[in-house]
Amino acid sequence: MSTDLRQFFTTDHIPDKLEPNSYEKFFINALSYTSPKAIDDLTIAFEEDESDDLIQNFQEIDLLDEHVFPDVIDYEFEKVILSPFFDRNEFAVDGFETIIEGLYDEQNEVFVNVSFIIPQLKGVFRETYAEAKEWCEYSDETLSEPKVDYYCLGTTEMQFLYIKFKNKGKARKFRKLYKKSYQIRAMLYGFGYRFINGQFVKGNVRNIEIEGWEYPDLNFGVANEALEIMANVSKKERHNTELLQIIVERKEDDCDYKFTSNALISALSNTLKTKSEVIM
Structure with a gap:
């Protein structure tokens, strides 16, 4: 520019x-x-x-x-x-997003253990991983134990992400501001992040064929206030x-105009087609 x-x-x-x-x-x-x-x-x-x-x-x-x-x-x-609060080099987003098929050992018919999760978040990870497994299993009264649906393994995605701060002093300052400001809490929660054991983490499961990641309703007016609060503190x-x-x-x-124009053209076309059929 x-x-x-x-x-x-x-x-x-x-x-x-x-x-x-x-x-x-x-x-x-x-x-x-x-x-x-x-x-x-x-x-x-x-x-x-x-x-x-x-x-x-x-x-x-x-x-x-x-x-x-x-x-x-x-x-x-x-x-x-x-x-508004952090420079881009002051934290990283760690964790992973993966199709569950990559976490299933087909030869031994077991889900693999994931061992690199930080101690503070192991409980959250277990809950998310357990939910993802349930999405890929089925059972009925004829089965002694749940069976894996191999198709679901390829369509189920698990997301487990957390924010890894590099500037510890600034991270402490932000955590205090987070606890004090409902606007910042609402903004992060609105984008899927929870504050658990001192960590900002989100864990989700979805079917990649039919849905995106689910986000709680977020008031963007409140979220804008969160930006201002962070900037006022960080300068x-x-x-x-x-x-x-x-x-x-x-x-x-332009998009609204094209959408409206296309809708009108489609409606007019359908009307003319209907009238033509009536005349015939």
């Missing part, structure tokens, strides 16, 4: 079309604490995307997490939503996102 463009959009007032409590406004606000390069990279990607795939992916949390943030700006999802610098927001607004308007 050229300096001239950034200065233009910094000095001229641009009406804010996004609702302050909207999903899009939250993520644009979070991105403002990342880096100018990340913001520029995403802005340019939106500008160059003629298919509108990127804006549609941007509107889905799963696709933001799995594709948009890592592929376009080289950020993990958690490093975006926690960027993190914000970077300009006005041009990014303008492009997101324009892309969403």
Whole structure:
């Protein structure tokens, strides 16, 4: 992004079309604490995307997490939503996401033991792993013990992730802020993270054929307050996102227009077809 463009959009007032409590406004606000390069990279990607795939992916949390943030700006999802407090090198997201088929020893007909889980989270992991196993087993009165459904092994995915802080002092400060601020608790819970034994962890199971990861309902107005609370404590610098927001607004308007136009064309086509059939 050229300096001239950034200065233009910094000095001229641009009406804010996004609702302050909207999903899009939250993520644009979070991105403002990342880096100018990340913001520029995403802005340019939106500008160059003629298919509108990127804006549609941007509107889905799963696709933001799995594709948009890592592929376009080289950020993990958690490093975006926690960027008002932490620099990206101050923590890592550890754990794994795997199809359960990879954890089943078919030769010995047993699920393998996973031994590298940190002690504080072994209980949470056992619960999540047990749930994933249940998804892949079936039983009835004719069976002495549950049997494995091999098809389900290939369609059941387990997610077990936790945040591994590198800056211990800052981590302690954040944990205190988390306990004090219901907004931060609500935001992290809304993205699937629980605070257990001093660790931020999430464990989920899903059928990859029919569903994405489930997220509790999140009030993005409260989540925006969480960003502000973190930034007020950390004193993190914000970077300009006005041009990014303008492009997101324009892309969403274009998608809405295309959707409405296609719906009208389809309805008109169906009406004409029906009338033609009646005449015949």
